[in-house]
Amino acid sequence: MIKTDVLVIGAGPAGSTAAKHAALGGADVILVDKKSEIGAPKRCAEGVSMGGLESLGIKPNPQWITRKIEGVRLVSPNGTSVWLTSDTVELPEAGYILERKVFDKHMAMDAARAGSRIMIKTLARSLQQEDDGYIVNLETMGEEFQIKANIIIAADGPESRVARWAGLNTATKPKDMESAAQFEMVGVEMEDNHCIEFYFGGVAPGGYAWIFPKGDDIANVGLGVLSTKTSKSAYEHLLEFVEDCPATKNAQPVELNIGGDPVGGMPKKLVTDGLMVVGDAAGQVNPLTGGGIISGMTGGMLAGKVAAKAIEDDDTSKERLREYEKLCHESIGKEISKYLKVKDYMLSLSDEELDSIAEAFKDVEFEKISTTELVKKLVKVSPRALLKLGKLF
Amino acid sequence: MKVNDWCMYCGECAGVCPRNLIEVKETSIIFSKEECKDCRLCMQVCPIGALEPEE
Ligand SMILES: Cc1cc2nc3c(=O)[nH]c(=O)nc-3n(C[C@H](O)[C@H](O)[C@H](O)COP(=O)(O)OP(=O)(O)OC[C@H]3O[C@@H](n4cnc5c(N)ncnc54)[C@H](O)[C@@H]3O)c2cc1C
Numbered sequence: 214m215i216k217t218d219v220l221v222i223g224a225g226p227a228g229s230t231a232a233k234h235a236a237l238g239g240a241d242v243i244l245v246d247k248k249s250e251i252g253a254p255k256r257c258a259e260g261v262s263m264g265g266l267e268s269l270g271i272k273p274n275p276q277w278i279t280r281k282i283e284g285v286r287l288v289s290p291n292g293t294s295v296w297l298t299s300d301t302v303e304l305p306e307a308g309y310i311l312e313r314k315v316f317d318k319h320m321a322m323d324a325a326r327a328g329s330r331i332m333i334k335t336l337a338r339s340l341q342q343e344d345d346g347y348i349v350n351l352e353t354m355g356e357e358f359q360i361k362a363n364i365i366i367a368a369d370g371p372e373s374r375v376a377r378w379a380g381l382n383t384a385t386k387p388k389d390m391e392s393a394a395q396f397e398m399v400g401v402e403m404e405d406n407h408c409i410e411f412y413f414g415g416v417a418p419g420g421y422a423w424i425f426p427k428g429d430d431i432a433n434v435g436l437g438v439l440s441t442k443t444s445k446s447a448y449e450h451l452l453e454f455v456e457d458c459p460a461t462k463n464a465q466p467v468e469l470n471i472g473g474d475p476v477g478g479m480p481k482k483l484v485t486d487g488l489m490v491v492g493d494a495a496g497q498v499n500p501l502t503g504g505g506i507i508s509g510m511t512g513g514m515l516a517g518k519v520a521a522k523a524i525e526d527d528d529t530s531k532e533r534l535r536e537y538e539k540l541c542h543e544s545i546g547k548e549i550s551k552y553l554k555v556k557d558y559m560l561s562l563s564d565e566e567l568d569s570i571a572e573a574f575k576d577v578e579f580e581k582i583s584t585t586e587l588v589k590k591l592v593k594v595s596p597r598a599l600l601k602l603g604k605l606f
Numbered sequence: 607m608k609v610n611d612w613c614m615y616c617g618e619c620a621g622v623c624p625r626n627l628i629e630v631k632e633t634s635i636i637f638s639k640e641e642c643k644d645c646r647l648c649m650q651v652c653p654i655g656a657l658e659p660e661e
């Protein structure tokens with residue numbers, strides 16, 4: 214049987230970051246993923262903020278960045294556009310569009326360079342608790358084997374099952390699982406292909422539609438819906454959207470991506486004896502935007518560091534690992550709770566209300582663009598927003 | 607629950623199954639049918655309608 218200090222299950226951005234930091238902290242680390250190619254197929258629109266990467270100490274690399282973003286276009290149901298571009302406003306949270314298939318692999322390579330052992334095409338199937346950790350049953354190329362680990366980091370994404378095997382209640386409720394479908398398309402005719410676009414209202418009940426440019430006439434065109442708010446599938450909504458949207462009606466898909474985004478916030482408990490849960494598996498996603506790369510990597514970094522220290526102290530009890538839970542709730546958790554309230558408010562708006570907010574926004578002068586700045590302005594232009602969100606921002 | 611062959615193995619159904627019964631491999635998916643309570647939550651969230659109730 215293979216033995217290790219830390220076993221990370223799932224080599225998405227959160228898992229690779231956890232593995233990297235646990236290894237940098239001196240622990241023996243194994244990182245497993247069921248996929249034969251880490252990062253593929255992507256389940257993502259590939260947008261990240263520059264500040265987010267910086268906070269994780271990751272230098273932007275032209276190998277995995279396809280486009281630098283210079284603005285945002287918000288489109289209301291009747292087509293009213295609000296443009297926020299770098300000619301007119303400061304962009305402290307400007308971003309990049311990644312090539313996730315390359316980015317995820319690079320993050321796993323960083324984990325390997327830090328000393329982690331990577332096992333691809335390796336599926337975790339179940340686990341049993343032992344006095345000083347877990348025995349995990351895995352499968353690779355038809356063969357079953359076991360790994361004994363003192364600490365498990367469950368980084369198995371939105372399909373999260375691992376933490377539940379250890380008794381943590383991390384299942385996502387359908388009302389909190391955004392169902393998403395996206396085409397990567399060619400022949401997209403955007404008004405400005407350096408800006409990301411968001412479309413609100415009935416096009417995507419419970420969520421929104423997006424167009425994220427990847428350079429030239431290529432873009433990720435997708436949407437997320439809450440299945441509790443529509444009887445159609447995300448894919449059916451996507452087909453309607455690309456047919457109706459002026460930018461995409463002549464475009465052709467070269468890739469279909471589907472997946473879930475847990476937008477209900479973090480569960481209270483993120484640890485149990487010898488186990489921590491990170492990333493989408495821990496609901497570490499901004500519930501308003503659905504963005505989970507940076508927050509999941511932040512969770513991964515915190516878990517990796519705490520894991521290494523716990524191994525060094527020879528104490529992997531849940532009391533010891535609670536340091537991770539506390540750090541997460543203090544950092545990522547506060548933001549998530551705030552944006553959950555904004556999401557609830559946004560969901561309560563009708564298409565007409567969204568149109569009138571867009572109309573009012575057209576004349577608003579912005580100094581900076583960030584999700585927080587947008588919400589602050591929203592509070593100023595909408596009396597209902599002031600009542601519901603005034604105290605938050 | 608019947609899985610149609612256009613399933614793309616995204617795992618979304620696994621994340622919501624309250625009984626943790628769905629295992630999604632790289633290109634296959636397994637249900638533990640005996641324990642399934644037919645609540646159909648998995649069916650509800652699938653982004654491409656790949657799940658159908660068994661006849
Ligand atoms: C359509 C869509 C668009 C999105 N757009 C954005 C965006 O623009 N920006 C953004 O920040 N976020 C976006 N997100 C969210 C983002 O993709 C996730 O938050 C992020 O990938 C979470 O990272 P993770 O490491 O937690 O999980 P994942 O990236 O999902 O990685 C989990 C890994 O675990 C593996 N795994 C699962 N089970 C097992 C097992 N039993 N054994 C072994 N391996 C296993 C999987 O193969 C996978 O590689 C989007 C999501 C969707 C669905």
Ligand code: SF4
Binds near residue numbers: 616652
């Ligand atoms: S949610 Fe649908 S597409 Fe995704 S794995 Fe389940 S059945 Fe397949």
Ligand code: SF4
Binds near residue numbers: 623637643644649
């Ligand atoms: S019907 Fe319900 S219990 Fe059965 S597999 Fe689907 S979600 Fe799980």
